[in-house]
Amino acid sequence: MITLLFLSSGLFLGWSLGANDAANIFGTAVGTRMVRFRTAALLGSVFVIIGAVVQGAGASHTLGELGKVSSLAAAFTVALAAALTVFWMTRLSLPVSTSQAIVGAIIGWNFYTDNPTDIAVLTKIVSTWVSGPILGGMFAVLLFMLLQLATRKAKVHLLYKDALVRIGLLSIGAFGAYSLGANNIANVMGVFTDAIHFPEIQLGWVAISGKQQLFFIGGLAIAAGIITYSRHVMDTVGNTLMPLTPEAALVVVLSQALVLFIFSSQTLSNAVVSLGLPAIPLVPVSSSQVVIGSIIGIGLYKGGREIKLNILGSISLGWIATPIAAGILSFFMLFFVNNVFKQDVGSNIMKDLIKNEILTHSPTHPNVTEKPDITDTLELTNSTELLSPTKTETPEPYIYWVTGTLMLLMIITLVIIWFRFSKKKKIWLKEAQRFKEGHRIQIESLQKKLSERSAIQEDMDKELKFRQNEMTTMAMNIIHKNEFLNDLKKEIVTIKGKMKDPESRHNLNKLTLMISQNISIDRDREKFQLHVDEQNTRFLQLLSENFPAMTENEKRLATLLRLNLSSKEIASILNISPKSVEMNRYRLRKKLGVPGNVGLTEFIREL
């Protein structure tokens, strides 16, 4: 139970690795809907576990060479420091990798426990950080060229190509997951291998070692990360570096898988050695950085227009910033765990005490080359090395140089990070302040405008109502007068029919003509029209601006409709038949483009 508790930091690191790095393998495939997330997660989880159990030992061994974290509390602290660094740097949007974090955390442990850091191993690890992305880029270009050539030569139908790409994304994704498990399990469980020892399990003809059991647990944590959170990362990260087609994604995943496989396969390394070549370093490399290298490779091959090259600077910063941040955090956390919780973190201080005690109790000459048997007192895997006088008493002079350089790099990186972060923070704060201020001013001005407009609108409404009433009254007067004159005309015609006297008939004819003339040339109407035009100057201007094709008669009709007059009333005012008004209304409707479900009068009044 205690073991599991101490293992929790590693499991958390594994979970975050699964959540983040699965997107490198299946991100584009899921994003482009070529592969379902469920299928990707299942396949990824299974193969990550297989890769971790079958091939995880190589890279883990190299991490062990860098620093044998022998106590459980120390392993917990180192893994936690790495996990927190990853978490913290991700929050700050800084480039980060679990591989670099764990290496930094182990170096932090080395510093705290006064253990020497093997520069050769460190160089080997750091060189793979640089060579990993470069190798990824080279593989990507080569594979991309091959894929293009094959596509052109094969003349496969797009749909068959689609099916092939899907199968490729699944199988290469599985290989990618296997390589991720094989290479990156060292980040998750590497520090625990010297601290936790499970008994070997025999399953028929297969023997599962303690390390493999540990890697299985780590693999489960990575799988949990893939299943629970990688979907979110796939959705948010998307195509941040360069938009990828499924074919390009296939190439990227394959080159990443190959790089990770190369840096974790003991068999391949042995094969290279047998050819007389130097052994391949088995080191955990950052899958994200290999992916970036591969994408940049393809981007450069395509002409380099689409890629964001500033990301290269971020990677370089990540190479230095992540291990240093993790190292510092690990150092202080170890100090805290060691001094506050009084946990053994594998410190040389304790071992020195033990050594002194043993030497004091020794009856013979305290010859340090004669190593006392201390294995019964305390189980320390690296005790032999630690008690060696050559390492503890007279350190190599290059250590000072390395330490000095590292310190210098640390300071530079911290300064860079500080500047970068403070600059970002300042920009954010400034932007937030500016936005807030702008927002406030905007609200105030809008409120002011709104109140002014409301007052003007109210006055205008009153004025408009008054004018409309005035015009309506005038219109009604004209209508009534015309109706009266028409009735009078009809009456005269009736009387004329009954009259026999030619003179009287002639006079009555004259009277009818006068009435007709009065109806057609009506001064009241002209006056009314002038009045309407005067009152509707803005409305008429609006009509001319928005509907330049409108004729004068149509504008007049529009102004009358605005007064809410019926067709019959308009016909009386304009001295035309109601049918003509209806036709004119229809044409006006078409010209104004009034939708079928909206009334013409409402439309005009809304204008």
Add this chain to the structure above:
Amino acid sequence: MSLLFKNAKQLVVQIDDFINTVEQGILVFKEGVLNYLNNDKDLFANKITTIDRLEATADKLQRQIDDEFYRHSLLPQSINDIESMLDRMDELIDISKDNLYQFELEIPYFPNSIREDYIRLTNTSVESALCVVPAVRTYFREPIKVRDMLSKVYFYEKETDKISRSIKRKVFHEMHDLDLAQKIHLRYFALHIETISDKAEGLADVLSIMALKLNV
């Protein structure tokens, strides 16, 4: 795994059938117009029935292709482009059918002096559409070659425009014995035939961009 290929195979067959149907429809339109211009009424009626059937088949196939694409989310990156391309292809056969029906319904009168021009117009316009069909087929197998194949489409479209303009000029400037209504009627039929090459040009534009997208 085999299901993936089975779906793809089925869809490949359907797409090929659809392209064939559209191609046949265009050819039937051409023959139909020629039959009308040559006064072969029985053959013309036969073409109307054939194009009706072909258009219905094309519609049915297009719906099936749509369903298959979405059901199995095939070619998710290019699906919208392909759908739009198939729509435009379907438009070709739709327009061909509509135009042939216009001949049947409106029974336009073509004076002997202009028949030859209309035959030439029909042949050129249809040629433009027939050139775009192989380009559609090639898009699925060798997208890199598509753009080279489209130059013929643009050439025939321009030729169609020229012939159509010369017909209109002839009708309105030289044929004084025709009524204005007849002239306008003839102009409309030149336009109807011209539409085929215009649609082919539109399809060629879409295809050209699609091919470019695949090759990038």
